[in-house]
Amino acid sequence: MNRTPYTIALIQTGCRASAEENLAAHLDLARRAAALGADVICLQELFLGPYFCQQEDARLFDLAEPVPGPTTAAFAKLARETGTAIVVSVFEKRAPGLYHNTAAVLGREGDVLGVYRKMHIPDDPAFYEKFYFTPGDLGFLAVDTHVGRIGVCVCWDQWYPEAARLTALKGAEVIFYPTAIGWHPAEKDLLGDEQKSAWTTVQRGHAVANGCYIAAANRIGFERPLADGNNAQGAGIEFWGSSFVAGPSGEINALAATDEETILLAQVDPERIETVRRGWPFLRDRRIDAYAALTKRFDD
Numbered sequence: 001m002n003r004t005p006y007t008i009a010l011i012q013t014g015c016r017a018s019a020e021e022n023l024a025a026h027l028d029l030a031r032r033a034a035a036l037g038a039d040v041i042c043l044q045e046l047f048l049g050p051y052f053c054q055q056e057d058a059r060l061f062d063l064a065e066p067v068p069g070p071t072t073a074a075f076a077k078l079a080r081e082t083g084t085a086i087v088v089s090v091f092e093k094r095a096p097g098l099y100h101n102t103a104a105v106l107g108r109e110g111d112v113l114g115v116y117r118k119m120h121i122p123d124d125p126a127f128y129e130k131f132y133f134t135p136g137d138l139g140f141l142a143v144d145t146h147v148g149r150i151g152v153c154v155c156w157d158q159w160y161p162e163a164a165r166l167t168a169l170k171g172a173e174v175i176f177y178p179t180a181i182g183w184h185p186a187e188k189d190l191l192g193d194e195q196k197s198a199w200t201t202v203q204r205g206h207a208v209a210n211g212c213y214i215a216a217a218n219r220i221g222f223e224r225p226l227a228d229g230n231n232a233q234g235a236g237i238e239f240w241g242s243s244f245v246a247g248p249s250g251e252i253n254a255l256a257a258t259d260e261e262t263i264l265l266a267q268v269d270p271e272r273i274e275t276v277r278r279g280w281p282f283l284r285d286r287r288i289d290a291y292a293a294l295t296k297r298f299d300d
Helices: 018-035 058-064 071-082 153-160 159-167 187-212 269-277
Strands: 006-012 038-041 085-095 097-104 112-117 141-144 149-152 174-178 213-217 220-223 237-240 244-246 252-255 262-268
Touching: 006 018, 006 213, 006 244, 018 038, 018 071, 018 262, 038 174, 071 085, 071 097, 085 149, 085 174, 097 149, 112 141, 149 159, 153 174, 159 174, 159 187, 159 262, 174 187, 187 213, 187 237, 187 244, 213 262, 244 262, 252 262
Parallel strands: 006 038, 038 085, 149 174, 174 213
Antiparallel strands: 006 262, 085 097, 097 112, 141 149, 213 244, 220 237, 244 252
16 A cells, blocks of 8 residues: 555636637646646546536537547546546536536546546536436446545535545545536625535535545636527526645645636645544444434435
8 A cells, every 4th residue: 555645736727718728728737737746636527618507408418428538538648648647527428318427537557547427416506417417326436546546526426425435435545526616696795605615614524534635626717608508598607716635634735716727736645644544533433333324315
């Protein structure tokens, strides 16, 4: 088991005008992250274009691609060139009429180490993901990279302690969350600080409860629904950035601004995980004999 600290990078940026520009921008940012010493790089959720789930429009299924496919191939080439592992978020076309919000973990040789399909799918105003995405059926994921064992969940999974726990139980030293979350303009003044604080707090809690690192890569900028789509009258979303890495005691090791393009670097230290878990042995004291009710929707 690797005990040597390694560097991770989160890519935080806004959306460009086309898929080609977004791909080029993220390839460039990932290449720069590798040059800064990153061993593992995580891209934000659905980075190839605008957050299209603000509306329900069947034409937008045309944005999907297979995994492996063109986007993973482009980053596989970069992984080989830079010797890094990369977490790539993709709108996956699995079969006609069957689509997922997927993250592929690429190894430094360009191989696909693992695939994670988003398990928890929201259906809220301007986040109409249930229209597009089938819930994941591959379970939770942790894979060995050349520097350490990492796990991946996606965005809405961030709110579920079960997702973090099951990923940590698979041995993940760090759980990456490709993310696209922000404010509804009408709610920001009243609820904005509360919402963003809750988002950060719950993930820091996952880090504490599991004695591991948490790394959330969010996008920035204001995006409206696509102009010619159904439900295109929505007020838009202001993505709040604030990508961060939390350590196994919940401490913030790195934090990006709300509105700046950032390559956010942080160190993962496996020895710190060992030290923290010895002091707070939550995994030891779990009552696995008493948790059957977790498989029920509500224990009534």
